[in-house]
Amino acid sequence: MTNRDLIIFVTLSFMWSLSFVFYRVGVPEFGSLAFASLRVLFAGLVMLVFVLLKKKNRDGIKQHWKMLSLVGLFSAALPFVLFSFSAQSVNAGVLAVLNASVPMMSGFIARVFFKDRLSKKQALGLVIGVIGVIILMSESLFGGGEPGKGLVEGLLPMGYALLACVGYALGANITKNYLYEVSPVAITAGSLIIGSIIMLPVAFTEFPYGQAISIKAWVSVICIGVFSTAIALIFMNQLIKNIGPTRATSITLVIPIFAIILGYLLLGEALNIQAIIGSIVILIGTYLSLELSIKKMLKPKDKTQTNSI
Template sequence: MTRRDLITFFTLSFMWSLSFIFYRIGVPEFGSLAFASLRVVLSGLTMLVFVLLNAKNRQGIRENYKVLAVVGLLSAAIPFVLFAFSAQTINAGVLAVLNASVPMMSGFIASTFFKDKLSKKQIIGLIIGIVGVFILMSESLFTEQGQAVSLSSSLLPMGYGLLACVGYATGANVTKNYLSEISPIAITAGSLIIASLIMLPIAIYAFPYGQSISVTAWSSVICVGVFSTAIALIFMNQLIKNIGAMRATSITLVIPIFAIFFGYVLLDEALDIGAIIGSVVILFGTYLSLNLSLKNLARS
């Protein structure tokens, strides 16, 4: 892993963590399902520009449209809808922990179906990172607005969230193993355009007609669609090609750190010792799971 890959890794963490802020602003006005579907549609429209401006990208999409359709479904359309349903009854802490299971699932899929074996160091790093996420979210993990969340009422929504994570992990491995010959822009454009066509009817159906949507809410859904989805997935697909699916999806371990930081700075949320300890544990686990070498990074 080069220094450039590491910079991309943390830049992507920053971009995706902002989606938590955008969701906090936009979901109350749009509703979960409408916001999630609009996110995909806007990201598809954004990537359409890249396709129109570059003939090579169009060729790559035409030659691989079947695999891109699978990636679009697994990495965008289905997970966004599943998480939208989960978010209606499960608090953000539980969803963050579920999302942090993606690299472990990705590693399992890579080693089982694609013979991409993980080292003991990487496996230990993943486990440490997930422990760090639990520490990070310990105060809010099983509570919502001070009330305990019923396990029985959360099982189905948690199942939705886990299925979404399986989609992310599978989509990353499919991208790594079947789309290595085309550019990250073509991969992102093809998968998101197809996903947006699927999600467009849902966006039309779920849109809150008759309600006044503020400029701030519209800005949040545009930003999450353009920057936290379209542009971010270009970086993600490049990262998957460079360092592999499991190490790239380890980004889900780091995202909560940025999310808590932005919550503290922008939303005046509390920052306690548990958050600091959890962040340190996550960074150490991520360091191991990425199989980093400080000497190699300095040389690169």
């Protein structure tokens, strides 16, 4: 993993963590499904500009539209809808823990279906990272369930979230194994434009007609579509191509750390000892899963070596 990949990894973690703030502002006014569908639509419109400006992106979409359709379905349309359903009755702490299962699922899919292998260091790092997320969110996880809720009724929303994570893992592996020669911009544009088409009926049927929507809510849905979806997925697709789907999706282990920091700075949320300990454990797990080396990172680069993006 190059220093540039590491910078992309950290930047992407921050961009996706902002989603928690945007959701906090926009979902109460739009509703879960309307907000999720508008997120994809705005992201698709942004990527449409990239397609219109560059012929190479159009050619990439035309040649690989079938695989891009799968990526759009698994990495955008289905996960956003499933997480929207899940978020109606599952608290943010549990969702963060479930979302952290993506790299484990990605590694399993890569191993079983694409014959990729995880090193012992990577596997250990992923397990430690998940433990860190559980520590981070332990108060939300074990703070007590909602009275009067049946077992199936309580588990079904979590099942939606896990299916969304499977979608993310599948999309990442498809990108790595079948779209390696396609540019990250073309992959993102094709998948999000196709995802937008899939989500368009949802946007029309679920939009809160007749209800006044504040400027804050509109800014939040536009920002999550442009920055936390379109631009973020360009970075993610580049990262998948550079370091592989399992290591790239381990970003879900780091996102809760940024989310807690942003919550503390922007929303006035409490910062407790569990957050600090959990964050340290997550960083250790991520360091191992990405197979980073402090010595290599500090070592001066050979001027003849170059990084490609």
